[in-house]
Amino acid sequence: MSRHLILKGSTWHVRLDVPKDVRGHPNFMMKKVLTKSLKTGNHQAAVDASREVLIEWKKRINEARDKKGLSSWKIHAEAKKQNLDANLYIAKTAEEFQKIKYDQLLEAAKIINEYGLKNHEREEALQFMVNNTRPKTTISPQLINEFERYQAKNFVGEKTASMQASHIREIIKYIDINNIGLTHDSVEKYLDSLDIKSITKRNRLFSGNSFWDFLEYKDKSIKNEPNPFHNHNLQRAKKGKGKDQKNSYIPFTQAEIEKIYKAAMDKGDTVLADTIKIAALTGCRIAEICKLTTSNIQKNNIVIENAKTNSGNRHIPIHPNIKELVDSLIKKSTDGFLISSSSGNKYGNRSDSISKRFGRLKTTLGFESGKVFHSIRKTTATLLQRAGVPPLTIAAIMGHKVNHITFDIYSAGPSFQQKDLAIKKLQFKFN
Structure with a gap:
């Protein structure tokens, strides 16, 4: 115990070398040595007082070692990311925005050091905190x-x-x-x-x-x-x-949606093909698409009204790749609706016949039961996320509630420009 004591003037101090493998941990902040005054000039009193300090320091060293490589860093990062994203959303100036982007890098560095991440996990932490690219596996x-x-x-x-x-x-x-x-x-x-x-x-x-x-x-x-x-x-x-x-719906891949669209066109079912194309490039539900009237197309927006929730009522910028299609559907409409439907089911559901045709088509193409029309919506959300679109912008496009009082009650949401920039990141190949 005495080897950890040093006398400075008339006061004893306790010291402990920090092992190299944990110096980068936030507990130690790259310190090589820990020191603390014991506030006594009596050697025996210093020995007694140093025991508790050394036990605590060694406990912190062991904790730092135990965390090295733990995949729980992803849970820790998730919470930090949500807070930073919330702050990013309400940033009003370029300086505030840059400060938060810097904080993202700082938090990534803290997590990398705290968990001793190496190689691909270091890159995963950085990409998640800065670019919204979620790690492939949540828990190892x-x-x-x-x-x-x-x-x-x-x-x-x-x-x-x-x-x-x-x-x-x-x-x-x-x-x-x-x-x-x-x-x-x-x-x-x-x-x-x-x-x-x-x-x-x-x-x-x-x-x-x-x-x-x-x-x-x-x-x-x-x-x-x-x-x-x-x-x-x-x-x-x-x-x-x-x-x-x-x-329980499973998202399609982009290529799978393109394949189903082509199959619908090959069958001559242009109504189904149009519905698929609009769904993929807006993130809308099939019921929302089939309820659209020509009056729901306002300038450069598709306006979703009378949704089940307030967050479901939204304006979605029209993707350049469906602008011509939407204009054509408006001109061809004979009943005021954008999508032609022979009739609704007994509950007045205009999307019922189109949904059933989609189900039969995707089944003949060999897709599993968990992949349904609603899966297209999941694909759109996934592609937006992987393109680095901020979560709050994705939520505004998809019509999801954010579950944060600042955004759900007080905020007007992302601007048209923000949503338009996000929508344009969707690059389906509908030929």
Whole structure:
């Protein structure tokens, strides 16, 4: 213990060399040595006082080492990114905007150092914080395997531990496929996509909460983040044909949408082809497209009205690649609607016959059941995100609620120029 003590004047200080492998961690800020005055000139009192200080320092060193390479950095980054994006959205001056962009780089550097990220993960952290490019995998398979071993060793039997790990793999797969973060909303969407009883969903949440406890054990900073598996109000799953499947839809690739469009054109079904093209280049739902009247086309905007929610009412800039099509549909319209429909179903749904034709066509092309017309909307959102469009601009185009009081109540939303620039990033090849 005495080897950690040094006498400066008449006062004893405690010191400890910081190992090279953790100096970049925010706990140490590149310091080579930690020192602290013990505020005593008595050697024995200094020895006694130094014990607690050294224990705390060594604990911080061990914590820094334990975090190296943990994939939980992605959860930590998600929370930081949401806060920065919110600030970016309300920036009023070029100086404020540049300051936030600098903060994005700074947070990326902090995460890289805090978690000791190397090679491709360093690039992933930087791209996510600065360019909105989400990492390919939210949680590494290795960490889930470690969770399984941890549970079997400390809390439950091997069979239960295996089941819990399987639940986590399923949740993470859903999140990665849909290109979303591990948040309360994403867990809720995952649960809504399951046609199972509420008690079975609770088992999923129990596994999720156990996993979150494990993450907090491995990464103490996770305790500062909200647990995405807490406070879910579970409803009984609907049965039969009317069950809610909206969150189980799988996005198409851009090439797949282009393939279906071409097949519709080859069949001579121009109405279906037009609907596909408009959906891909606006992000609109099929029902929204089929409800459009000629009066909903105002200057350079498609105006969505009478949506189910206030956020669903929106103005979407007309993509240059559908401007000619929209003008042609307006001229050809005989009933005031943009899209021609033979008739609605018994509930007055004008999109019903078009949706069914789409379903039959995509089935003959060999696409799986999870890929439906609504999947086009998911593809559009995904392509916008991957093109680096700010999340709040994407939400305004798609008609999604942001769930932030500043934006949902007080903000007028992104400008036409911001949305127009975003829409033009969509580059489908409809030939």
